[in-house]
Amino acid sequence: MRQSNLLIPTLREVPAEADLKSHQLLLKAGFIRQLASGVYNFLPLGKRVLRKVENIVREEMDRAGAQEVQMPALQPAELWQTTGRWNTMGQELMRLKDRHERDFALGATHEEVVTALVRDEVNSYKKLPFTLYQIQAKYRDEKRPRFGLLRGREFLMKDAYSFHEDFDSLDETYEVIFNAYKRIFERCGLNFRAVIADSGAMGGKDTHEFMVLSEVGEDTIAYSNESDFAANIEMAPVVPNYEKSAEEAKPLEKVETPNAKTMQEVADFLGHDLDQGMKAIMFKVDEQFVMVVTRGDHEVNDVKLKNLYEAEIVELASEEETKEVIGAGFGSLGPINVPENVDVVADHAVEYLVNATCGANEDGYHYKNVSPERDFKVNQYADLRFIQEGDLSPDGNGTIEFARGIEVGHVFKLGTKYADDLGATFLNKEGRAQTYVMGCYGIGVSRTLASIVEQYHDDNGIVWPKNLAPFQAHLINLNVKKEEQVELADDIYNKLLDAGIDVLYDDRQERPGVKFNDSDLIGVPYRIVIGKRASEGYVEFKHRQTGDQEDIHNDDLLNHLKNLLG
Ligand SMILES: O=C(C[C@@H]1CCCCN1)Cn1cnc2cc(Cl)c(F)cc2c1=O
Numbered sequence: 001m002r003q004s005n006l007l008i009p010t011l012r013e014v015p016a017e018a019d020l021k022s023h024q025l026l027l028k029a030g031f032i033r034q035l036a037s038g039v040y041n042f043l044p045l046g047k048r049v050l051r052k053v054e055n056i057v058r059e060e061m062d063r064a065g066a067q068e069v070q071m072p073a074l075q076p077a078e079l080w081q082t083t084g085r086w087n088t089m090g091q092e093l094m095r096l097k098d099r100h101e102r103d104f105a106l107g108a109t110h111e112e113v114v115t116a117l118v119r120d121e122v123n124s125y126k127k128l129p130f131t132l133y134q135i136q137a138k139y140r141d142e143k144r145p146r147f148g149l150l151r152g153r154e155f156l157m158k159d160a161y162s163f164h165e166d167f168d169s170l171d172e173t174y175e176v177i178f179n180a181y182k183r184i185f186e187r188c189g190l191n192f193r194a195v196i197a198d199s200g201a202m203g204g205k206d207t208h209e210f211m212v213l214s215e216v217g218e219d220t221i222a223y224s225n226e227s228d229f230a231a232n233i234e235m236a237p238v239v240p241n242y243e244k245s246a247e248e249a250k251p252l253e254k255v256e257t258p259n260a261k262t263m264q265e266v267a268d269f270l271g272h273d274l275d276q277g278m279k280a281i282m283f284k285v286d287e288q289f290v291m292v293v294t295r296g297d298h299e300v301n302d303v304k305l306k307n308l309y310e311a312e313i314v315e316l317a318s319e320e321e322t323k324e325v326i327g328a329g330f331g332s333l334g335p336i337n338v339p340e341n342v343d344v345v346a347d348h349a350v351e352y353l354v355n356a357t358c359g360a361n362e363d364g365y366h367y368k369n370v371s372p373e374r375d376f377k378v379n380q381y382a383d384l385r386f387i388q389e390g391d392l393s394p395d396g397n398g399t400i401e402f403a404r405g406i407e408v409g410h411v412f413k414l415g416t417k418y419a420d421d422l423g424a425t426f427l428n429k430e431g432r433a434q435t436y437v438m439g440c441y442g443i444g445v446s447r448t449l450a451s452i453v454e455q456y457h458d459d460n461g462i463v464w465p466k467n468l469a470p471f472q473a474h475l476i477n478l479n480v481k482k483e484e485q486v487e488l489a490d491d492i493y494n495k496l497l498d499a500g501i502d503v504l505y506d507d508r509q510e511r512p513g514v515k516f517n518d519s520d521l522i523g524v525p526y527r528i529v530i531g532k533r534a535s536e537g538y539v540e541f542k543h544r545q546t547g548d549q550e551d552i553h554n555d556d557l558l559n560h561l562k563n564l565l566g
């Protein structure tokens with residue numbers, strides 16, 4: 001295509017609102033433009049790349065045996081009321097009324113819609129299993145849209161839903177789609193990990209997130225340095241490989257600890273390390289008060305607490321609630337003499353402590369020489385702490401290291417919740433109505449595009465992998481006033497087009513510096529420059545990624561390019 005006709009509004013300056021590199025570059029290179037907070041226009045170059053990412057997803061989902069459909073973004077509230085999500089979803093679910101004052105949701109996801117569709121259209125085990133998918137805009141009214149396409153309020157998602165007779169069948173499809181995801185992200189050139197994840201509000205059994213490793217990722221991944229174990233830090237299980245200290249248990253002693261509030265202050269005041277102290281934190285778990293005790297150098301993992309209680313809501317108790325219930329404020333709490341109506345649960349590490357310290361449930365006082373079992377009872381010991389770097393990997397191979405990740409995919413074994421709620425059943429082999437078992441599988445397509453830019457850029461702009469670039473070659477004529485340069489450029493342009501090569505032709509009336517800056521920003525992998533040696537039939541050929549360049553004769557150009565494009 002001729003750049004003189006294309007809408008590619010490149011910018012010289014970094015847009016103030018963008019602090020993330022990929023966000024800056026997609027704006028500067030004229031790929032996207034913000035319409036509203038978290039809402040974007042895709043301009044021609046952005047749309048061309050978005051379509052390439054979509055097509056990789058489409059090819060792999062089709063190869064996995066999934067069938068593409070398109071479901072409405074406009075969803076009757078009744079469906080969401082049936083599953084209870086009309087109420088449980090807060091302001092993030094965008095809602096509107098039609099002309100008859102009927103309530104609708106703007107599709108944030110499609111479990112309700114797809115389950116209703118299958119309920120009404122499929123009724124025999126003979127049709128199972130099958131997977132439907134779509135690539136469609138989703139609407140979620142994020143509290144803080146940011147980082148450009150990484151967290152938008154309207155974004156492109158591939159969402160798939162599979163339907164099964166039983167969990168064995170679900171396990172098979174889950175693995176097939178899991179592997180399709182690996183191929184998708186490999187073909188996108190992304191450095192990613194599939195991590196064990198928490199299913200959050202979706203419930204269900206196994207779930208994995210696909211995380212692109214990136215310093216700007218909002219999630220933390222715990223991975224083994226010697227195996228392929230990887231888990232979202234929310235979920236990473238901790239192997240309790242502690243040993244009981246051989247120390248003699250000394251008699252319990254209550255001591256005054258004026259002004260010592262934090263774990264460190266108490267440890268310093270009583271002259272011991274953090275790992276000899278016990279931390280007690282008060283939570284409300286679905287309205288039940290729970291005191292969670294961990295070793296002083298560990299952190300409570302509230303997702304593990306939530307899963308332990310299979311709770312809907314887990315939140316920290318306020319200081320006043322805590323004072324009311326325990327009789328002391330934060331910094332003086334401990335598991336000794338806790339009121340009956342408070343559950344006490346402790347992380348496994350606590351069980352191995354001897355002569356530890358803890359709050360005395362009296363402001364300004366602590367106990368020292370505390371020994372579990374002798375001095376306090378717990379409802380249960382469980383894995384309740386965040387894993388830490390250096391911990392043993394749960395699979396026994398190597399130790400844990402952390403990395404930041406951008407979640408670009410999430411696959412779930414949903415189970416029967418949605419089919420149950422919506423009365424979606426099929427006639428099984430015995431002719432009896434049976435509830436569908438479901439899986440659901442998401443990819444953030446626009447988020448994947450932004451992640452590719454995060455991973456592939458340099459100081460001058462985007463450096464697209466060649467299978468994702470908006471064009472395969474960038475043909476630049478440096479002087480549109482020089483007849484022989486225009487002729488050679490036009491000739492090469494038509495020759496490449498005839499060869500089926502996607503070529504962007506910079507035929508604009510612009511200074512060379514502007515053309516080179518724009519070309520670096522846009523990031524097409526191969527650049528063909530028509531300059532002074534046009535009269536000899538020579539062009540300058542440059543690799544965007546490596547910067548390598550060489551003069552090539554026009555007669556050799558097409559083969560040279562074809563070899564590179566593979
Ligand atoms: O979307 C999923 C599960 C899977 C992910 C893969 C594709 C199919 N859905 C989880 N989730 C996340 N945020 C949401 C936000 C809103 Cl406002 C909502 F109403 C619903 C959801 C919601 O259900």
Ligand SMILES: [Mg+2]
Pocket residue numbers: 209407409410
């Ligand atoms: Mg997720």
